[in-house]
Amino acid sequence: MTEEHNDQERVATIFIDAPVEAVWEEITKTGSVQRPLYNTVLSPDLAPGSRLRYASRDGSRVFVVGEVIEVTPPNRFVHTYVMTLDPDPETTVTWELAAEGDGCRVTLTHSGWTDGHRTMEKTAKSWIEILELVKSEVESGSIPLKTRLAYRAMAMFSFALPRRTTAKHADEQGW
Secondary structure: OEEEEEOOOOEEEEEEEOOOHHHHHOOOEEEEHHHHOOOOOOOOOOOOOOOHHHHHHHOOOOEEEEEEEEEOOEEEEEEEEEEEEOOOOOOEEEEEEEOOOOHHHEEEEEEEEOOOOOOOOHHHHHHHHHHHHHHHHHOOOOOOOOHHHHHHHHOOHHOOOOOHHHHHHHHHOOO
């Protein structure tokens, strides 16, 4: 795993010992749980201009919202990004996948950060964890037990999350 950063963007790169198509399928899977992405379900339409949501399994909570900008299978997925739990101004996430030998080099660039953003460092750390979990899921078919247990605990206490994470609030905001 490598990381680079400047004032406007964070870049993380990881090698995954799996074909590009397998990694693409995991990061763009819609309608079912994406375990590496905090056990969320990605909204069903990945056409450019479509609303993007990473939501709870039952759809009652929405954690990340945005708009799909580009989908170029199996190499590039670009979308805007707002975390509902602690909303900052919109930023952009770019997933780039490149074949490397029998595996895949994944580069995730999160750009558009400004001095007005409060969550840049926290979000950058989350992307590192997510990339490691994508690697684990695609290479082994599973994620670590401690992560699965953490997800269960988070689900049990989702009732305590702020109203701004509800699907109703996301709808009201036009997200």
